[in-house]
Amino acid sequence: MSRSLGLVGLPNAGKSTIFNALTSGASRVEAYPFCTIDPHRGVVAVPDGRLDRLAGLFPDKRRVPTTIEVVDIAGLVQGASQGEGLGNQFLADIRGVDAILHVVRCFEDLNVAHPAGTPDVRRDIEIVETELLLKDLETLQRRRERAAKVARTGDRPAKAELTVLERLVQEVAMGNPIRALALTEQERALLAELAPLTAKPVLYVANIGEEDARARLEEIRQFAEAHGAHWIPLMGRLEAEVAEAAEDAEEQAVLLSAWGLTESALIRLVRAAYELLGLVTFYTVEGPEVRAWTVPDGTAAPDAGAEIHTDFRSRFVLAEVMSLDQLLTAGSERALREAGRVARGGRDYVVRDGDVIHFICA
Ligand SMILES: Nc1nc2c(ncn2[C@@H]2O[C@H](COP(=O)(O)OP(=O)(O)OP(=O)(O)O)[C@@H](O)[C@H]2O)c(=O)[nH]1
Ligand SMILES: [Mg+2]
Known part of the structure; x- marks a missing residue:
């Protein structure tokens, strides 16, 4: 089963641009049935040099890469957790992904409106995370009310659940995402059921334009470091243009190298996502196929x-x-x-x- 990555961020941060960079041209898996279902979901072949070399030993076999799904999620505005903007659709989309790619706008462009005026890395990240936290708070509080009602009848499991929920509500209300908490077995079991948004692993993606973005990158670096998070910089618009213009991965590589880029956004993002999700790749050579597979480490x-x-x-x-x-x-x-x-x-x-x-x- 393919793992899925959801592009999350403020409106105009560049999510759709990055989605196009990742899913157009050479990276499309045409044979994959989901590819054409929905313009906001793409299934892409995971670029894998090892698979290519392995396939080289079996010239008459077909090379089948493993795949990863990318979901372009609607921009999230302040108040989104209360139904502002595109409302609650984004929640269902985020619940369905394995990891969040949090796109942070680092480019300047007066023609591209910013929902809060101008980009400000830290504030922009916080607007998005606050909405996710508020949504989790709501989920946890609702569950707490239910547990409290049952606990009043003297029900033991409900009392135990209530204790767990009290702590989780408190942490989230203080602004601590669930991914940052050390969880007990009991907490983990309850959360598996509730699927909170802030439990998903996150990778910050700094979307930079052609102008100097060093100051903003430094801010992201510091933010990510302070939160024990991973981040990567990429030039979304340039990557999208190159991916659309190139016929295949080789041509894409040549075009990118003219910009001093040695690897495509897809290669770098997939590598970072595999690390984030703790995934490994194994291979099979059976029947007519040389094939790559993904499993958790x-x-x-x-x-x-x-x-x-x-x-x-x-x-x-x-x-x-x-x-x-x-x-x-x-x-x-x-x-x-x-x-x-x-x-x-x-x-x-x-x-x-x-x-x-x-x-x-x-
Ligand atoms: N100048 C400049 N513009 C960019 C860059 N990246 C994206 N854009 C532009 O910013 C605008 C918004 O980009 P999108 O990718 O549509 O943003 P989004 O995050 O999908 O926005 P929503 O779907 O509204 O949430 C588009 O006009 C892009 O061409 C960049 O690096 N530099
Ligand atoms: Mg978009």
């Missing part, structure tokens, strides 16, 4: 197999595991086998980034 082999087919979890017998680097050096699977470098993993084998796996199933 720490996934055991039967669960990784279930990405391919749900049956694989129960039918799992063993995993034959090769390291992609060793396979590339050996030049063929056969050479690697003869050198005795194909490992066998049981049900408790934990998949590592860069594994090439044959799943042996009953």
